Amino acid sequence: MTAGExxxxxxxxxxxxxxxxxxxGLRSDGFEVAVAHSGSDGFRLASDGTFDAVVLDxxxxxxxxxxxxxxxxxxxxALPVLMLTARDDVDDxxxxxxxxxxxxxxxxxxxxxLSARLRSLLRRSRGETASVLRCADLExxxxxxxxxxxxxxxxxTQREFELLELLLRHQGRLVSRETLARDVxxxxxxxxxxxxVIDVTIARLRRKVDGEExxxxxxTVRGVGFxxxxxxx
Numbered sequence: 001m002t003a004g005e006x007x008x009x010x011x012x013x014x015x016x017x018x019x020x021x022x023x024x025g026l027r028s029d030g031f032e033v034a035v036a037h038s039g040s041d042g043f044r045l046a047s048d049g050t051f052d053a054v055v056l057d058x059x060x061x062x063x064x065x066x067x068x069x070x071x072x073x074x075x076x077x078a079l080p081v082l083m084l085t086a087r088d089d090v091d092d093x094x095x096x097x098x099x100x101x102x103x104x105x106x107x108x109x110x111x112x113x114l115s116a117r118l119r120s121l122l123r124r125s126r127g128e129t130a131s132v133l134r135c136a137d138l139e140x141x142x143x144x145x146x147x148x149x150x151x152x153x154x155x156x157t158q159r160e161f162e163l164l165e166l167l168l169r170h171q172g173r174l175v176s177r178e179t180l181a182r183d184v185x186x187x188x189x190x191x192x193x194x195x196x197v198i199d200v201t202i203a204r205l206r207r208k209v210d211g212e213e214x215x216x217x218x219x220t221v222r223g224v225g226f227x228x229x230x231x232x233x
Contacts, residue, residue: 007122008032008050012042012065013057013084022055025111025183029169031118039063046072051079053121055114058085058096066099073100080121084109111183112166116142133168135217136230138209140168149209159184160205167218167228176225202226 009031013019016037023033034051036042039060046054046068054072058065069081082103083096096104102124103117120143123131133140137150142165147154156164162184167175180198181187187194206218215231 006030006032007052007118008034009053009055009118010034010036010042010045010051011055012036012039012046012060012068013055014038014060015057021182022111022114026055026115026118028179028183029111029115031115039065039068043068043071046079047075047077049077053080053082053118053125055118056081056083056101058083066095069096069099069101080118080125082114082117082121108186110162110186112162115169115183116165133165133171135168135171135228136215138168138217138228140165149211154208156205156208159201160208163201163205164209164228167226170228172227172229174221174225174227179225 007030009026011019011023011026011033013022013035014037019035019037023035026033034045036045039062042054042056042060043063045051056065056069060068065083065085069083072079072081080102081100082105083101084105084107085092085096086107093104102121105114105117133142138147139149140147140161145161147156147161147164163180166180166183177195177198181194185194185197202218202220206216209218210216217228217230219227219229221227
């Protein structure tokens with residue numbers, strides 16, 4: 001992958017609705033995504049050398065993800081692999097990592113976290129260091145999971161951090177409620193109750209980020225969504 005190109009991902013997931021939702025979310029976050037719905041098709045595509053990383057489901061029909069991963073490593077393919085699975089036992093995680101996985105994400109998960117983990121894997125594979133997200137004097141470091149404004153640390157919940165990171169990755173661009181529902185709350189359809197939760201979380205985050213004195217960085221576009229940007233002076 002050269003500078004300016006969108007990273008090419010291979011998603012191997014047999015649940016078609018989930019695969020479609022994950023692929024759409026990753027494409028919205030700047031990735032090119034190809035999808036395979038079986039272990040055999042996934043192995044064939046992963047072996048052709050055109051992808052920058054693989055997102056691999058553990059439980060696949062015919063040939064499971066662990067077997068596929070071991071075979072990839074036996075053939076010398078060193079591309080980053082992130083495993084998706086419902087298995088959360090320590091022994092299962094160890095088995096996945098021992099088979100050659102570079103990272104591990106347990107279902108259900110937020111698209112924002114998946115995207116962040118993939119970007120981290122790609123940086124490591126290229127020997128890069130994690131980049132800090134900035135807007136004015138606001139800084140968010142995905143690698144250390146710390147946020148600060150004007151040099152003062154912001155004490156954010158996990159949800160608030162995921163929300164702020166997503167907004168900063170789309171800095172200067174409007175982020176819709178649908179995107180927040182999908183990528184942060186993992187809901188594929190909006191509901192009034194979820195809109196209320198989003199509003200409460202945004203209000204709490206705004207108090208922590210902007211405080212009482214400002215200048216404001218977190219803005220609401222009424223009825224549409226939210227945007228992080230520096231106010232014009």
